[in-house]
Amino acid sequence: MGVTTADAARAALLLGRALAGQGRHREAEEVFAGAHAGRTEDITRAVPHDELITAVRDRADNAAWGLGRGADAAVVVDALPDGLGAQGTGVRHGFHAVLALLADRPEDAARTGRTLLPRERPDSAVVQHLLPPPPSRSASSAGPPRRWP
Numbered sequence: 001m002g003v004t005t006a007d008a009a010r011a012a013l014l015l016g017r018a019l020a021g022q023g024r025h026r027e028a029e030e031v032f033a034g035a036h037a038g039r040t041e042d043i044t045r046a047v048p049h050d051e052l053i054t055a056v057r058d059r060a061d062n063a064a065w066g067l068g069r070g071a072d073a074a075v076v077v078d079a080l081p082d083g084l085g086a087q088g089t090g091v092r093h094g095f096h097a098v099l100a101l102l103a104d105r106p107e108d109a110a111r112t113g114r115t116l117l118p119r120e121r122p123d124s125a126v127v128q129h130l131l132p133p134p135p136s137r138s139a140s141s142a143g144p145p146r147r148w149p
Contacts, residue, residue, distance in 0.1 A: 005046040006046035010051070016028045020062040056080050
């Protein structure tokens with residue numbers, strides 16, 4: 001059996017993630033870009049939506065945090081194909097809200113939250129990407145913080 005489009009895409013995206021994790025951000029971007037070059041439609045059909053969204057988020061994170069190119073990260077996120085549901089919407093809007101905060105535009109981030117959050121369930125993908133997770137029960141049940149002498 002030969003390598004499918006999905007297999008090749010997964011391998012390239014895994015390599016890109018590994019390179020980014022090693023701090024090799026330029027190489028990671030080359031791999032991420034090469035994984036999609038001229039094959040975005042094929043990959044969109046072949047790779048499950050959750051994997052595709054994770055791959056886009058990984059590439060955008062690499063561009064924003066690894067390479068310091070927030071505008072490029074926004075372009076990557078905006079290229080998410082339509083039809084990925086709430087998770088795709090959550091990544092898109094959540095990433096733009098974070099970039100707005102980093103660009104010292106808190107009013108833009110707040111506007112995104114005010115627009116999207118009222119119509120979402122607390123456990124929706126949109127909320128999960130826009131808001132930090134609540135403290136875990138184990139952390140809150142651990143008692144008061146320890147006092148040092």
